Amino acid sequence: MRAGISVAVTPEDRRRLEAIVGDGNCPQKHAARARVLVATADGAGTVEIMRRSGLSKPAVWRWQERYMREGVEGLLRDKTRKPGKAPLPPATVAKVVELTLGEPPGETTHWTSRAMAGAVGIGVVSVQRIWKAHSLTPHRMRTFKLSKDPRFVEKFTDVVGLYVDPPAHAVILSMDEKSQIQALDRTQPGLPIKKGRAGTMTHDYKRHGTTTLFAALNILDGSVIGRCMQRHRHQEFIRFLNQVEAEVPVGKIVHAIVDNYATHKHPKVRAWLVRHPRWTFHFTPTSASWLNAVEGFFSVLTRRRLKRGVFRSIVDLQAAINRYVVEHNDDPKPFKWTADPRRVLAAISRGNQALESIH
Numbered sequence: 001m002r003a004g005i006s007v008a009v010t011p012e013d014r015r016r017l018e019a020i021v022g023d024g025n026c027p028q029k030h031a032a033r034a035r036v037l038v039a040t041a042d043g044a045g046t047v048e049i050m051r052r053s054g055l056s057k058p059a060v061w062r063w064q065e066r067y068m069r070e071g072v073e074g075l076l077r078d079k080t081r082k083p084g085k086a087p088l089p090p091a092t093v094a095k096v097v098e099l100t101l102g103e104p105p106g107e108t109t110h111w112t113s114r115a116m117a118g119a120v121g122i123g124v125v126s127v128q129r130i131w132k133a134h135s136l137t138p139h140r141m142r143t144f145k146l147s148k149d150p151r152f153v154e155k156f157t158d159v160v161g162l163y164v165d166p167p168a169h170a171v172i173l174s175m176d177e178k179s180q181i182q183a184l185d186r187t188q189p190g191l192p193i194k195k196g197r198a199g200t201m202t203h204d205y206k207r208h209g210t211t212t213l214f215a216a217l218n219i220l221d222g223s224v225i226g227r228c229m230q231r232h233r234h235q236e237f238i239r240f241l242n243q244v245e246a247e248v249p250v251g252k253i254v255h256a257i258v259d260n261y262a263t264h265k266h267p268k269v270r271a272w273l274v275r276h277p278r279w280t281f282h283f284t285p286t287s288a289s290w291l292n293a294v295e296g297f298f299s300v301l302t303r304r305r306l307k308r309g310v311f312r313s314i315v316d317l318q319a320a321i322n323r324y325v326v327e328h329n330d331d332p333k334p335f336k337w338t339a340d341p342r343r344v345l346a347a348i349s350r351g352n353q354a355l356e357s358i359h
Contacts, residue, residue: 164337
């Protein structure tokens with residue numbers, strides 16, 4: 001022990017120090033300091049104390065001296081230290097925020113951390129910290145589309161009403177087409193995923209044509225009726241309607257939710273509806289495809305089957321889509337509308353007001 005230092009650990013302090021050492025939730029720096037004093041109480045020399053605590057000789061001496069002056073509480077307290085670098089002046093922070101909210105100079109569309117650091121004269125990390133503290137993300141851009149349909153509220157209420165409170169003895173179908181699905185083949189074989197390496201595929205591809213998937217999602221049980229066709233005119237849509245008509249049980253009223261694509265309003269489609277009086281079309285508002293539940297199925301199909309798929313022909317692509325639909329129908333999940341309609345309408349109203357105030 002260093003000359004002039006005399007450490008006498010009381011039984012009460014020793015019990016507390018041993019409790020700190022044995023507490024798995026205690027900070028490790030506190031446990032190391034407590035080991036120094038426990039070993040000192042055992043009469044161990046400095047080298048042995050260093051071995052038990054894992055601390056250097058100056059650190060062992062420092063904590064022995066701290067305990068001698070302040071007791072166990074002194075081991076659990078760290079001295080305050082001056083920051084290694086002075087914080088940025090508030091004026092500099094305000095300037096970064098003000099510039100970020102404005103347009104960048106020149107022909108660039110948004111600020112980068114390096115561009116901002118050069119403009120203000122601070123470090124890149126400082127810019128990133130300021131942006132994080134003020135929840136600014138100039139590198140990101142969210143897309144949106146507000147419907148301008150004058151009958152938006154009426155159509156929205158009609159469609160959501162079918163989701164929330166479907167009529168009795170009726171089938172609710174969400175119908176749409178996913179057009180221009182490309183049969184893409186890769187120019188070279190990819191490598192499979194393995195530990196430490198992601199799967200690979202070539203960035204370029206070969207096109208083998210396109211197909212269109214007509215789909216009708218049953219809201220009540222989640223099953224999908226699908227059919228691939230080469231085109232998506234009213235003729236193909238009527239053929240798909242005939243297929244759905246044949247598969248829907250007799251005696252059920254059919255409420256079909258469709259978007260405003262011209263094919264769905266073709267005179268021959270309207271004539272088909274007249275010949276099939278149990279069918280009723282419910283049109284979503286313009287620019288509101290998110291109201292059509294079948295779009296969710298299309299999104300999952302794209303992510304899980306099409307995006308990474310390799311298809312050497314249109315037939316290969318259509319067969320893969322048909323197999324996916326069959327797998328989906330093996331374990332379907334009913335569609336549930338969970339958003340509060342009043343909150344949705346309020347958000348759209350706020351969006352329209354914001355656009356009007358800016359433009």
